[in-house]
Amino acid sequence: MATETVAVTESTPPARRARAGAGLLTWLGVVPFFLFALAFLVAPASYLFIGSFQTLDGQFTLDNFRNLNQPIVVEAYKNSLQVSFATALGGTIFGFLLAYAVTLGRAGRVRSGLLTFSGVASNFAGVPLAFAFIATLGRIGLITTMLKAVGIDLYQQGFSLYSFAGLSLTYMYFQFPLMILIITPALEGLKREWREAAENLGASSGQYWRYIAFPVLLPSLLGTLILLFANAFGAFATAFALTGGTINLVTILIGSQMRGDVLRDPGLGYALAVGMVAIMAVSITAYTLLQRRSERWLKR
Amino acid sequence: MAFLEIDQLHKQFGDLPAVSGFDVDVEQGEFLSLLGPSGCGKTTALRMIAGFERPTSGTIHLNGRDITNQPPNRRHIGMVFQSYALFPNMTVADNVGFGLKLKGMTPADARRRAGELLELIQLPDKGGSYPYQLSGGQQQRVALARALAIEPQVLLLDEPLSALDAKIRVELRAEIRRIQQQLHITTLYVTHDQEEAMSLSDRVVVMNKGFIEQVGPPFEIYNYPRTAFVAHFVGQLNVMPVRVVDAAAGRVALGEQTIILEPPLAANGQAVTLAVRPEELELGAAEGHNNLRGLVESVNFLGSIVRVRVAVDGATLSADLFNERLLTLPKAGEAVTINFPAHAAWVLEEQG
Amino acid sequence: MKRGAFWSWLWVGLGIAYFAIPLIATLEFSLKAERGRYSLAAYRTVLSDPQFASTFSFSAGIAILTILFSLLLIVPTVYWVHLRLPQIRPAMEFVAFLPFVLPAIVLVFGLIRIYSRPPFALTNYVWSTNLLLVAAYMGLALPYMYRSVDTGMRAIDVRTLTEAAQSLGAGWPTIVGRVIFPNLRTALLSGTFLTFAIVLGEYTIASFLARPMFGPYLANMVRNKAYEPAALSIISFALTWAMMGGLQWVTHRTPGSTQVTTGPR
Ligand SMILES: Nc1ncnc2c1ncn2[C@@H]1O[C@H](COP(=O)(O)OP(=O)(O)OP(=O)(O)O)[C@@H](O)[C@H]1O
Numbered sequence A: 001m002a003t004e005t006v007a008v009t010e011s012t013p014p015a016r017r018a019r020a021g022a023g024l025l026t027w028l029g030v031v032p033f034f035l036f037a038l039a040f041l042v043a044p045a046s047y048l049f050i051g052s053f054q055t056l057d058g059q060f061t062l063d064n065f066r067n068l069n070q071p072i073v074v075e076a077y078k079n080s081l082q083v084s085f086a087t088a089l090g091g092t093i094f095g096f097l098l099a100y101a102v103t104l105g106r107a108g109r110v111r112s113g114l115l116t117f118s119g120v121a122s123n124f125a126g127v128p129l130a131f132a133f134i135a136t137l138g139r140i141g142l143i144t145t146m147l148k149a150v151g152i153d154l155y156q157q158g159f160s161l162y163s164f165a166g167l168s169l170t171y172m173y174f175q176f177p178l179m180i181l182i183i184t185p186a187l188e189g190l191k192r193e194w195r196e197a198a199e200n201l202g203a204s205s206g207q208y209w210r211y212i213a214f215p216v217l218l219p220s221l222l223g224t225l226i227l228l229f230a231n232a233f234g235a236f237a238t239a240f241a242l243t244g245g246t247i248n249l250v251t252i253l254i255g256s257q258m259r260g261d262v263l264r265d266p267g268l269g270y271a272l273a274v275g276m277v278a279i280m281a282v283s284i285t286a287y288t289l290l291q292r293r294s295e296r297w298l299k300r
Numbered sequence B: 001m002a003f004l005e006i007d008q009l010h011k012q013f014g015d016l017p018a019v020s021g022f023d024v025d026v027e028q029g030e031f032l033s034l035l036g037p038s039g040c041g042k043t044t045a046l047r048m049i050a051g052f053e054r055p056t057s058g059t060i061h062l063n064g065r066d067i068t069n070q071p072p073n074r075r076h077i078g079m080v081f082q083s084y085a086l087f088p089n090m091t092v093a094d095n096v097g098f099g100l101k102l103k104g105m106t107p108a109d110a111r112r113r114a115g116e117l118l119e120l121i122q123l124p125d126k127g128g129s130y131p132y133q134l135s136g137g138q139q140q141r142v143a144l145a146r147a148l149a150i151e152p153q154v155l156l157l158d159e160p161l162s163a164l165d166a167k168i169r170v171e172l173r174a175e176i177r178r179i180q181q182q183l184h185i186t187t188l189y190v191t192h193d194q195e196e197a198m199s200l201s202d203r204v205v206v207m208n209k210g211f212i213e214q215v216g217p218p219f220e221i222y223n224y225p226r227t228a229f230v231a232h233f234v235g236q237l238n239v240m241p242v243r244v245v246d247a248a249a250g251r252v253a254l255g256e257q258t259i260i261l262e263p264p265l266a267a268n269g270q271a272v273t274l275a276v277r278p279e280e281l282e283l284g285a286a287e288g289h290n291n292l293r294g295l296v297e298s299v300n301f302l303g304s305i306v307r308v309r310v311a312v313d314g315a316t317l318s319a320d321l322f323n324e325r326l327l328t329l330p331k332a333g334e335a336v337t338i339n340f341p342a343h344a345a346w347v348l349e350e351q352g
Numbered sequence C: 001m002k003r004g005a006f007w008s009w010l011w012v013g014l015g016i017a018y019f020a021i022p023l024i025a026t027l028e029f030s031l032k033a034e035r036g037r038y039s040l041a042a043y044r045t046v047l048s049d050p051q052f053a054s055t056f057s058f059s060a061g062i063a064i065l066t067i068l069f070s071l072l073l074i075v076p077t078v079y080w081v082h083l084r085l086p087q088i089r090p091a092m093e094f095v096a097f098l099p100f101v102l103p104a105i106v107l108v109f110g111l112i113r114i115y116s117r118p119p120f121a122l123t124n125y126v127w128s129t130n131l132l133l134v135a136a137y138m139g140l141a142l143p144y145m146y147r148s149v150d151t152g153m154r155a156i157d158v159r160t161l162t163e164a165a166q167s168l169g170a171g172w173p174t175i176v177g178r179v180i181f182p183n184l185r186t187a188l189l190s191g192t193f194l195t196f197a198i199v200l201g202e203y204t205i206a207s208f209l210a211r212p213m214f215g216p217y218l219a220n221m222v223r224n225k226a227y228e229p230a231a232l233s234i235i236s237f238a239l240t241w242a243m244m245g246g247l248q249w250v251t252h253r254t255p256g257s258t259q260v261t262t263g264p265r
């Protein structure tokens, strides 16, 4: 009788180790790369980090972080978080619906077209994107004037492209395509057999989504939500070009402080930047961990 | 009335009739295999029984109930997939207990029952593992347990072993048969591996191009193939183009040599094809048998058997000899005589 | 069935509208430079603007330098790591990850604070400012470049390939020039297209380093002109499309090698 002989095979190939006695010379090969990273990525970040704990004459202090607690800074963080979260959530939902429509839904015919367009749109940002929205929803934009012609005056109704709502609409242009690009493979990774196996065991379509499809997609959905959040949080050019710097976001505030327009306190500028990097680091790390889990489930 | 009655099932994909006139009755507790080459419609037939494909025409009755148009989640038919299809977000125990949970069983009862099933498939310690932590063979056992957990009336398996290594395949095959007999569960098993079908089944359904070629126990399928397709598809086969010399006496000619068969035969002078299994051939001459002279073409040592290929007038015949230590193997180019009894050969019907 | 189709096409329709309307509006706007009729006047003005030509060629030059230096830095390093130091791959990946955490505005902030003062004082000369710009862009492009090259090398298993070539008696120049490089063409091209797309329209770093790049030029136009920036936006979009098209064209034969990218925000 067959007994248990199958061992769990973790597919770790025998580690390819450096040749025995690989000396200093071998390591020299990677020095330029790490030097570059040190000089142009690590050093700038560290400089800001260290600076954020120093007074003007180099003494250790926590005042810079204490000073973050002033209305203009708090408002900047609040606005940045709001815009990022709103557009991340909107992008996740809308992107998911679109990706669903072309994978599991009935619009499969336009799948590759949608993916191509998403690839372009997620890379179309900054100044030209801002202008495209000015031409659409600005005071004399196409949609604004068309609506006016039928008696709806957007700007009279309180809408402004140069406000929270307008900025969010603009960010959405690169947010939901990014969602489409990331979630489409995940949706395609849902195996037909999972649904069939579930049905076989008595599950309705709703139960299949509740117990299997949704939990399997959840890491991807959450991860992408976070990625979209970070994507909007670090954005500067689009917001700056759209509003000319009149909207108060963390990135805009950092920019103004670099130009010496506001604050006039270098230490506070460093603290602002460090706060921003901390939020980015947490988001991106969470995204990576979630994405890894999702890949483990969806592979093969 | 049989337990599972499948009547004249037909499935059309566009222009392609994937399954035609599929008509089989399966008894309670029977193990039936669907065997056939790739693309012959085995999976399609199975999926119609499971409810994933709607038949173009025909009916399926299970235990007297017409289930032809019933949705799959109401059929109480378990299915095991080639790709295991375990739910990656659930532990092994949750996978096995999933169907029970849907049935409204309390979590404690479901856990206990899942534990029993894990015993049955000999993986009692793996309840807390996730599917990606298991080997392919272990995953397929879990898939089997999951399908069995809901105590289905019929178990369907679609090439459950084809993604596994040869050794594990043989092991798990025996395991499936043991569990099937222990639970006395009606089982339909799709495979394109004839050895698997032969060794497992009570009866085998041989399919080709959507049609059933023959249904019968393995012994019958192998030794009394009803069509040329079955004869060729199942096992090795020697074929000889012969001419009927004397139909009444069962005498035919292979080139210059004469073979005696069991009558009746077709009309004199007609060309027919004769078939004989390699293991029916023996080296040397034998009294009362058909003796054919030829030249040895090659000798292949395959372990428990030795395959000797002999060129006779107009045909090359393989003779499978059982290996033994005392065997003296002929050499290529040697002149030999081979023999087989009259009842071992039969005339193949003309192939369509 | 019918209902599913309705919803699918509704979402797709909305998506297409979202994609298309801003582009249509911009296009329409760009054609209205002359009163009362559609014309290409805005495009003519832009294309004959010497600043357009100079900023565009300057940006292209910076992009090419970025790509060149990136390849010189990354390809040999990744090759070496695959060949001799596979154990430090996690460290490489971590480094390639850093730019995601550093928004462009923060990166340029830090760079200026360090390199605009003594002892470096790179911003005192034009050429050294340009170098700093290239270094910053190499940083921005690092994740994409690294991923492309790493995936490419993994796909062809450079170690085995190298050993096979060596066992056939090939010397180093032959190995790198005739064996490794041709097999990496897809990876290198896709990294190149991506970098081009990132650098060409970049605004943040360019404007803080005060270099005459295309991005700041466009921003300036937006502030001062009406129809010309529309034409420039359309041209930008076409360029992004061309780069992404190029990317898809080189990677479509190797599934799984496409990566999700985001442009400069
Ligand atoms: N959904 C479908 N749409 C169209 N044609 C199909 C579909 N499913 C199967 N077919 C076709 O029907 C025929 C039978 O397919 P089926 O999967 O039943 O074969 P099979 O016997 O299971 O083969 P294999 O051994 O390769 O699994 C094939 O020609 C296949 O291409």
Ligand SMILES: [Mg+2]
Pocket: B042, B043, B044, B158
């Ligand atoms: Mg099949």
